[in-house]
Amino acid sequence: MTKIKCAIVGSGNIGTDLLFKLRHDPYLETALVVGIDPDSEGLAIAKRHGVQTTHQGTDGFRKLQDGIDIVFEATSAAVHRANAPVYQELGKIAIDLTPAAIGPIVVPYVNVGEVLDLPNVNLGTCGAQATAPIMHAISRVTDVSYGEIVSTVASKSAGPGTRQNIDEFTVTTARTLVEVGGADRGKAIIVLNPADPPIMMKNTVFAAVGSVDREAILASIEDAVAGVQLYVPGYHLKTEPIFDEGRVTVIIEVEGAGAYLPSYAGNLDIETAAAIRVGQEFAKHLLTQRGESVEAKA
Amino acid sequence: MAKSVRLIDSTLRDGSHAMAHQFTSEMARNIVKALDEAGIGTIEISHGDGLGGSSFNYGFSKEPEMDLIKVAAETVTKSDLAVLLLPGIGTREDLKVAANYGVKVARIATHCTEADISQQHIGLAKEMGMEVIGFLMMAHMISPEDLLVQARLMESYGADCVYVTDSAGALTPDGFRARVRALVEGLDVPVGVHAHNNLSSAVPNSLAAVQEGATVVDGCCAGLGAGAGNAPLEIIAAVFDREGYDIGGVDWFKLVDATETAVRPIMPRPQTIDGPALTLGYAGVYSSFLLHAERAAKRFDVDPREILLECGRRKLVGGQEDTLIEIAYQLSKEKQAAG
Numbered sequence: 001m002t003k004i005k006c007a008i009v010g011s012g013n014i015g016t017d018l019l020f021k022l023r024h025d026p027y028l029e030t031a032l033v034v035g036i037d038p039d040s041e042g043l044a045i046a047k048r049h050g051v052q053t054t055h056q057g058t059d060g061f062r063k064l065q066d067g068i069d070i071v072f073e074a075t076s077a078a079v080h081r082a083n084a085p086v087y088q089e090l091g092k093i094a095i096d097l098t099p100a101a102i103g104p105i106v107v108p109y110v111n112v113g114e115v116l117d118l119p120n121v122n123l124g125t126c127g128a129q130a131t132a133p134i135m136h137a138i139s140r141v142t143d144v145s146y147g148e149i150v151s152t153v154a155s156k157s158a159g160p161g162t163r164q165n166i167d168e169f170t171v172t173t174a175r176t177l178v179e180v181g182g183a184d185r186g187k188a189i190i191v192l193n194p195a196d197p198p199i200m201m202k203n204t205v206f207a208a209v210g211s212v213d214r215e216a217i218l219a220s221i222e223d224a225v226a227g228v229q230l231y232v233p234g235y236h237l238k239t240e241p242i243f244d245e246g247r248v249t250v251i252i253e254v255e256g257a258g259a260y261l262p263s264y265a266g267n268l269d270i271e272t273a274a275a276i277r278v279g280q281e282f283a284k285h286l287l288t289q290r291g292e293s294v295e296a297k298a
Numbered sequence: 299m300a301k302s303v304r305l306i307d308s309t310l311r312d313g314s315h316a317m318a319h320q321f322t323s324e325m326a327r328n329i330v331k332a333l334d335e336a337g338i339g340t341i342e343i344s345h346g347d348g349l350g351g352s353s354f355n356y357g358f359s360k361e362p363e364m365d366l367i368k369v370a371a372e373t374v375t376k377s378d379l380a381v382l383l384l385p386g387i388g389t390r391e392d393l394k395v396a397a398n399y400g401v402k403v404a405r406i407a408t409h410c411t412e413a414d415i416s417q418q419h420i421g422l423a424k425e426m427g428m429e430v431i432g433f434l435m436m437a438h439m440i441s442p443e444d445l446l447v448q449a450r451l452m453e454s455y456g457a458d459c460v461y462v463t464d465s466a467g468a469l470t471p472d473g474f475r476a477r478v479r480a481l482v483e484g485l486d487v488p489v490g491v492h493a494h495n496n497l498s499s500a501v502p503n504s505l506a507a508v509q510e511g512a513t514v515v516d517g518c519c520a521g522l523g524a525g526a527g528n529a530p531l532e533i534i535a536a537v538f539d540r541e542g543y544d545i546g547g548v549d550w551f552k553l554v555d556a557t558e559t560a561v562r563p564i565m566p567r568p569q570t571i572d573g574p575a576l577t578l579g580y581a582g583v584y585s586s587f588l589l590h591a592e593r594a595a596k597r598f599d600v601d602p603r604e605i606l607l608e609c610g611r612r613k614l615v616g617g618q619e620d621t622l623i624e625i626a627y628q629l630s631k632e633k634q635a636a637g
Contacts, residue, residue, distance in 0.1 A: 195613040204620035206354035
């Protein structure tokens with residue numbers, strides 16, 4: 001009747017938001033937070049919450065990893081590329097929030113059930129987490145010959161990693177629209193808006209469709225929104241889906257949960273929330289494999 | 299000695315907005331040929347929203363932009379070709395393809411507060427031996443001092459020239475002067491300007507900019523461009539010539555001929571400052587929203603000017619065309635609720 005133990009590697013904003021969200025998790029217990037800077041705010045917060053920490057990076061993780069099953073990687077693509085073999089060697093499941101994309105992209109609402117026997121999965125981009133469920137919802141009821149998304153995020157919520165690698169966002173998101181969203185071809189656009197007060201993350205999904213059964217599409221989208229809301233409560237439609245000749249337009253806003261990060265940072269919230277959802281599914285899977293009860297424990 | 303001003307034509311790029319991205323290879327060939335003959339040294343050609351702009355959000359190109367670039371590259375004899383790229387829309391891959399067609403100038407554009415998303419793209423363009431022009435769009439939205447901070451970033455990434463880009467046509471000569479002056483004083487590289495005519499100030503703004511030390515000026519034949527259009531290049535050439543600037547061998551008579559023979563006949567409508575276009579300048583809204591606002595207004599039966607005013611209130615930036623649909627939808631709901 002124990003929870004599955006996890007480690008958060010990376011003590012920046014994302015790692016700390018994960019820590020906050022995992023405080024009362026029914027399936028996961030944060031056993032370790034790994035950083036590289038002894039003075040980092042994230043490590044100090046973790047200590048205050050009674051979580052074991054190390055500032056010795058991967059070496060520290062190796063020493064303290066006993067009993068941990070799942071690692072949330074909240075560092076950078078380069079660090080995860082270096083760490084992934086270590087996790088694999090130690091038999092850990094890696095849930096990767098960096099753009100390293102060693103494992104396949106998992107969007108909980110769409111495909112989490114297909115990845116639970118893999119050692120490494122990737123969360124893709126925030127834009128993909130926000131839009132692939134909708135693209136999937138449309139493509140499962142009608143053929144989508146082309147899918148396009150526009151993600152607009154507050155400038156303040158886009159960190160240096162995103163800014164210096166913006167092509168990574170557009171390329172990875174476009175790929176996810178095809179591989180996970182089910183569109184025949186995909187395109188993604190990202191816009192940063194510096195307005196103050198900061199804007200909520202907004203996503204527009206355009207799907208080129210042939211024949212349209214409006215009722216079926218609407219019902220499918222409704223199911224997707226409800227499905228994502230289970231793990232991202234601030235995920236909602238901004239307008240009703242709009243039908244034009246050969247095109248469906250769906251506009252979604254993502255309000256962050258405001259756990260550690262501000263509520264306008266829905267783009268970061270959806271990443272950490274999706275990662276935790278994936279972690280919970282892995283935890284249930286492990287508990288089942290070990291013949292333990294999977295009843296949620298608050 | 300007369301002060302030199304380099305003129306860059308953007309008819310086949312910014313003009314793409316006014317054409318709803320329906321340029322054909324034949325049009326591109328005719329325009330490039332006429333500009334080349336008129337002595338224009340640099341000709342920009344891309345989707346209006348830059349490489350990779352062809353989309354639901356911005357409008358699909360009638361012909362792939364790379365096909366048009368290929369035709370342009372086959373047509374030029376003296377001029378260099380330039381492309382525009384907005385990080386977040388186009389990618390480095392697009393830039394590589396364009397460079398392979400012989401494009402020599404990369405214009406990398408960001409919103410005026412977001413220069414740091416251009417580092418990768420400027421870096422690649424420099425690696426490929428291209429000239430790089432940094433475009434700081436919607437320059438009216440921040441102070442001259444803040445604009446300089448962003449311009450210095452682009453310069454530090456390797457830009458050979460940085461632009462004050464009045465994407466909303468919202469600046470009048472004083473505001474334009476102040477921004478150009480800040481960049482001229484604070485940068486080591488040349489400063490360029492790109493004006494829109496929504497407040498009927500594109501030519502006077504460009505002239506004021508050059509008086510403040512800008513040395514590169516954009517324009518389009520007949521002003522063909524987003525919103526009320528750009529500074530008409532044939533007018534820029536004639537005015538600058540008359541004011542005593544050296545415009546680098548550009549023959550403004552031939553530029554007028556190019557406008558009359560290659561551009562005016564294909565224009566879907568005259569480039570005027572109508573109500574919606576004026577509203578762009580008034581509210582400080584990205585000029586290429588014009589046709590999208592008109593379409594959304596028609597689709598949801600609301601006033602395009604109301605949509606554009608709301609864009610200004612929300613401080614939308616370039617690229618947020620999708621939001622016009624949402625605004626029009628909400629205005630129509632409010633209208634219905636009000637009966």
